[in-house]
Amino acid sequence: xxxxxxxxKARLFANGLRRSPWQLVxxxxxxxxxxxIAVMLLIGLAFLGGQDPELIGTVLVLGVSLAVLGWxxxxxxxxxxxxxxxxxxxxxxxxxxxxxxxxxxxxxxxxTPGAITLILLAGQGLAWRxxxxxxxxxxxxxxxxxxxxxxxxxxxxxxxxxxxxxRRFREIxxxxxxxxxxxxxxxxxxxxxxxxxxxxxxxAITGVLGWTPLGSFAAVPSDLAAGQPALxxxxxxxxxxxLAVIVWxxxxxxxxAMESPAQSTGGGQAAKGPGAFRLxxxxxxxxxxxxxxxxxxxxxxxxxxxxxxxxxxFLLWYWSAQSGDFTALFxxxxxxxxxxxxxxxxxxxxxxxxxALHVATGLKGLDDRLGRVLACAVxxxxxxxxxxxxxxxxxxxxxxxxxxxxxxxxxxxxxxxxSSIASARFTYGVPQPGDSPFKTxxxxxxxxxxxxxxxxxxxxxxxxxxxGLMIAxxxxxxxxxxxxxxxxxxxxxxVFLGIGLRVGGRWWxxxxxELMQATVANK
Amino acid sequence: MTQEQxxxxxxxxxxxxxxxxxxxxxxxxxxxLDVPSGSFYGLVGPNGAGKTTALSMATGLLRxxxxxxxxxxxxxxxxxxxxxxxxxVLADGVRLFDRLSGRQLVTYAGLLRGxxxxxxxxxxxxxxxxxxxxxxxxxxxxxxxxGMTKKIALATALIHSPRVxxxxxxxxxxxxxxxxxxxxxxxxxxxxGGTVVVSSHVMDLVQRMCSHVAVIAxxxxxxxxxxxxxxxxxxxxxxxxxxxxxxxxxxxxxWLHSS
Numbered sequence: 001x002x003x004x005x006x007x008x009k010a011r012l013f014a015n016g017l018r019r020s021p022w023q024l025v026x027x028x029x030x031x032x033x034x035x036x037i038a039v040m041l042l043i044g045l046a047f048l049g050g051q052d053p054e055l056i057g058t059v060l061v062l063g064v065s066l067a068v069l070g071w072x073x074x075x076x077x078x079x080x081x082x083x084x085x086x087x088x089x090x091x092x093x094x095x096x097x098x099x100x101x102x103x104x105x106x107x108x109x110x111x112t113p114g115a116i117t118l119i120l121l122a123g124q125g126l127a128w129r130x131x132x133x134x135x136x137x138x139x140x141x142x143x144x145x146x147x148x149x150x151x152x153x154x155x156x157x158x159x160x161x162x163x164x165x166x167r168r169f170r171e172i173x174x175x176x177x178x179x180x181x182x183x184x185x186x187x188x189x190x191x192x193x194x195x196x197x198x199x200x201x202x203x204a205i206t207g208v209l210g211w212t213p214l215g216s217f218a219a220v221p222s223d224l225a226a227g228q229p230a231l232x233x234x235x236x237x238x239x240x241x242x243l244a245v246i247v248w249x250x251x252x253x254x255x256x257a258m259e260s261p262a263q264s265t266g267g268g269q270a271a272k273g274p275g276a277f278r279l280x281x282x283x284x285x286x287x288x289x290x291x292x293x294x295x296x297x298x299x300x301x302x303x304x305x306x307x308x309x310x311x312x313x314f315l316l317w318y319w320s321a322q323s324g325d326f327t328a329l330f331x332x333x334x335x336x337x338x339x340x341x342x343x344x345x346x347x348x349x350x351x352x353x354x355x356a357l358h359v360a361t362g363l364k365g366l367d368d369r370l371g372r373v374l375a376c377a378v379x380x381x382x383x384x385x386x387x388x389x390x391x392x393x394x395x396x397x398x399x400x401x402x403x404x405x406x407x408x409x410x411x412x413x414x415x416x417x418x419s420s421i422a423s424a425r426f427t428y429g430v431p432q433p434g435d436s437p438f439k440t441x442x443x444x445x446x447x448x449x450x451x452x453x454x455x456x457x458x459x460x461x462x463x464x465x466x467x468g469l470m471i472a473x474x475x476x477x478x479x480x481x482x483x484x485x486x487x488x489x490x491x492x493x494x495v496f497l498g499i500g501l502r503v504g505g506r507w508w509x510x511x512x513x514e515l516m517q518a519t520v521a522n523k
Numbered sequence: 524m525t526q527e528q529x530x531x532x533x534x535x536x537x538x539x540x541x542x543x544x545x546x547x548x549x550x551x552x553x554x555x556l557d558v559p560s561g562s563f564y565g566l567v568g569p570n571g572a573g574k575t576t577a578l579s580m581a582t583g584l585l586r587x588x589x590x591x592x593x594x595x596x597x598x599x600x601x602x603x604x605x606x607x608x609x610x611x612v613l614a615d616g617v618r619l620f621d622r623l624s625g626r627q628l629v630t631y632a633g634l635l636r637g638x639x640x641x642x643x644x645x646x647x648x649x650x651x652x653x654x655x656x657x658x659x660x661x662x663x664x665x666x667x668x669x670g671m672t673k674k675i676a677l678a679t680a681l682i683h684s685p686r687v688x689x690x691x692x693x694x695x696x697x698x699x700x701x702x703x704x705x706x707x708x709x710x711x712x713x714x715x716g717g718t719v720v721v722s723s724h725v726m727d728l729v730q731r732m733c734s735h736v737a738v739i740a741x742x743x744x745x746x747x748x749x750x751x752x753x754x755x756x757x758x759x760x761x762x763x764x765x766x767x768x769x770x771x772x773x774x775x776x777x778w779l780h781s782s
Contacts, residue, residue: 277630282643287634291620291627298622353617357679359584360614361635362607433618433665509603513586520617 001095005103009110027112034116042119045126054203056127057222060138061206064124064145064218067117071149072156090258101251108150118146124218134221137232141239145217148243152213155250158257210235213242280374284363288371289378292347296379299433301350305343309383312336313391326395327474333388333408338459340380341415345422345455347372349430352519359516365505369420373501376416384408403473403482410466410489411459417493417500418459424508426451427518462496533596535560535687535718536581541590543576550576552742553590558687558720558735560595563713565729565750566722567759568739569767574722575615577739578691581720582612594687608636611685613676615692615722621665625656625675628664632679643682650678653708655701669696677705687718694728706732726760740767 018024048056090100108114121142128135210219216239223232276293280286296302313332320326348355358368388404428448465488473481508515536558543551551573558564568574579585581592583599583606592599599606620628629650633643651657654674659667664675673696680688688709694702709719710732723729729736730750736759737747745766746753754762764770 274630275624275627277627277634282634282640284635284637287631291623291631294627295620295622351620354620356584356612356614356617357620357632358635360582360607360610360612360680361632361683362604363635364604433621512603513584516584 001099002103002106005100006107006110009107013110031112034112038116038119038123042123042126045120045123046129048127049129053131053222053225057219057225058203058206060124060127061210061215061218061222062202064121065206065209065212065214067121068145068149068152068214071117071153075153075157097251097255101247101254104154104254105147105150105247108153109146114146114150117149118143121146121149124221128221128225131221131225134225137224137236138221141217141220141236144239144243148213148217148246151243151246151250155246155253158250158253211238213239213246216242279378284367285371285374288358288363288368289374290371292372292375293378295350296375299350301430301433302343305340306379306383309336309340309387312339313387326391329391329395330388330400330404332391333384333404334411336387337380337384337408337412338415338456338463340376340383341412342419342452342455342459344372344376344416345419345426345452346428346430347419348423348515348519349427349522350433352433352522353516354433355516355519359512365424365508366501367505368508369424369501369504372423373416373420373497377412380412384412399479400473400482402479402486403470406482406485406487406489407463407466407470408489410485410493411463413489413493413497414462415459417496417498417504418455418462420497420500420504421507422451422455424504424511424515427515427522430522462492465492533560533593534558535562535595536564536689536720537593537596538577538581539591541577541580541587541592543573543580543585543588549742551580551587554739554742554744555590556737556744556747558718560718561713561716562718562735563709563733564718564720565733565736566720566739567724567726567729567736567763568722569724572739573742574739575691576742578689578720578722579614582610582614582689583607584612584614608683609686611680611683611688613673613680613688613690613693615695619664619672619676619679621667621672622663624661624663625667625671625678626651626660628675629678629682633682636683638683646682646684647678650681653704654678655704670698670701673697674701674705681708685717688712688720690719690721692723693721694723694725726758726763730754730759738763738766 048059095103109118122139124138124142125135128138206215206219209215210222216235220232220236220239223229223235276290276297277287279293280290296306312335313329316328316332317326320328351358385405385408388401388408392398392401392404428451466485469481469485469488472478473485534557536556538554538556540553540555541551542549542553554573554577566574566578576585580587580590581599583603586600594606594609597606597609599610620631623631626647629647630643633646634640651660654677656671656674656678659671664672667675673693677690677693680690693705697705709721713719713734721729721733733750735748736750736753738745738753746762750759753759757765
């Protein structure tokens with residue numbers, strides 16, 4: 001039965017690849033990248049082998065602890081566990097629990113992350129190659145630690161499923177997740193600053209980690225190399241106990257979940273009145289704008305692009321603070337403007353097959369394009385204006401405002417225009433409505449990256465006049481260039497937006513059935 | 524709704540040589556069909572027969588490889604906007620804009636059609652009342668049950684008072700009481716000059732409800748006409764099985780007998 005489950009997983013993996021060549025390309029690139037990392041780390045492990053045993057032990061315990069922690073947290077917070085073999089689908093088959101658990105556990109190894117983890121953790125043997133006994137123990141412990149990773153990932157995700165079945169909770173957790181991401185850069189910075197002194201207190205940390213489920217398996221070979229077989233045996237026994245408890249805990253949760261599958265419950269959200277529909281005129285483009293604005297406010301996939309906004313000035317400020325020159329802060333508004341304008345280029349992909357309503361009602365292309373731009377503008381315009389005005393006032397450099405505003409507004413309008421055309425032509429796989437905003441359909445990366453790169457390149461070219469005038473202003477300090485940048489931004493931006501809406505609308509109408517089918521294919 | 528004289532005599536839906544291939548699989552193989560104005564037309568066929576593909580092409584959701592479609596004489600692939608204004612569509616297997624409340628979604632469909640606010644508001648209330656969705660009208664559609672979702676989707680297809688309704692599996696997952704209500708609405712709509720095309724694989728329902736029926740299997744049109752013509756004396760279900768074939772040998776699973 002275990003073999004059957006593994007075969008099923010491999011077959012599903014292969015069939016998924018056969019569905020689309022792009023997906024195959026994505027998986028191949030992902031696998032090559034993973035392999036590259038693995039080879040680099042294996043070389044690192046081999047070099048580590050020449051070091052002092054105590055240092056080897058410290059590094060390995062720390063590294064393995066991070067890997068185990070990653071497996072425990074990343075699936076819950078970011079990717080969601082790979083549900084190709086969703087336990088809920090096996091409820092109607094009477095598979096003995098023990099075999100189901102073993103099968104699901106081992107199936108985690110089929111796929112790039114699982115395979116790489118196995119290679120690396122078993123590769124610890126390389127680092128202990130001068131101590132044969134420890135090396136053998138390291139390979140065995142590495143394999144067991146990989147199983148621990150798989151089981152821990154299953155345990156944490158199964159436990160979290162009960163919570164995340166509530167849609168409201170899921171949406172809030174996504175937004176909360178942005179906070180640590182926001183602070184990631186500075187945290188890494190601080191940690192690397194303190195690296196020198198860390199060499200003093202790290203052994204103490206690894207000493208503790210070596211007795212926790214995170215690092216205990218990795219610490220066993222270290223004991224052997226230090227000539228303490230009794231300690232190694234004790235630690236190995238403790239590690240096995242950890243593994244058993246985690247597998248047992250997961251099995252209990254799994255069986256409970258299969259007996260009473262979690263029902264996705266709504267958050268009881270309600271919209272009594274017309275909501276955003278009151279803000280726009282009762283016309284087709286007004287309706288599209290109202291609907292899109294509702295999505296901007298209620299759909300976590302859109303919320304992510306809004307929450308990204310404070311990240312940009314924060315990072316620019318952080319980097320500027322090192323040098324003391326805050327000029328970079330004035331680029332926050334243009335960058336935010338272009339990113340917000342760009343965000344509607346995936347609008348139809350985000351609609352998914354609900355787009356059928358736009359197709360069936362005989363909506364005009366111009367109305368669709370205009371409505372989406374307006375909804376985004378309602379969100380983007382205040383944000384862009386604020387991020388232009390606030391730094392100028394705080395730094396007491398109001399005279400730079402015309403140039404900054406010219407570039408920001410020009411950027412926003414131009415990005416709207418380019419996105420209006422691009423989204424009528426290109427769709428790509430995005431998280432489906434209700435999915436985690438961080439989940440991308442596997443293997444979609446390449447096509448998406450190519451399209452997005454092309455969009456940004458076009459925007460960059462169209463924005464050259466504003467960029468040139470802004471630079472001219474910064475270099476010469478002549479107010480004239482600032483005002484020229486403002487004029488260029490408004491006039492050129494309006495022209496590009498107008499062209500974008502018309503051409504995008506025409507393409508949209510001509511390609512309507514193809515766009516509809518693209519949303520079906522992305523499902 | 525005023526309509527030109529020339530188009531009123533044409534069939535509500537005319538299909539000629541409609542074909543579609545996906546890769547090396549032919550989904551719809553050159554179907555020609557006339558749906559008379561004022562008829563209640565059932566489209567039946569086994570799973571994967573090409574019903575949804577054919578209806579998607581007839582309603583402008585999917586571009587055909589070959590063939591033409593007219594709605595009351597208007598070519599849907601030439602005069603798309605006008606043809607779509609005559610059509611109400613309930614597509615199968617597509618999502619709805621489910622972050623809107625039920626009331627917002629129906630309002631949205633009306634406004635997309637370019638209708639004025641007052642009419643949209645009045646018709647939205649009527650539809651919610653008749654489809655028994657008043658209580659749930661402020662709830663987000665994402666929290667609706669499958670049957671409620673079908674009903675709200677039907678409301679978005681009805682709001683502009685179309686002349687032809689194309690409904691793909693409208694009764695799936697709908698409870699018996701709501702299904703009866705929907706049937707009444709549709710019968711009333713046909714009695715007052717509208718045309719309904721429904722796809723289904725519930726033969727009983729089609730025999731009771733429809734005036735005409737077409738049988739599709741493997742992308743081919745096997746029979747079409749009034750229900751009485753097609754069933755030719757026997758029940759529609761028996762006739763359907765006879766046409767489509769593929770009944771398994773009755774002795775096949777002797778080990779399943781419990782005694």
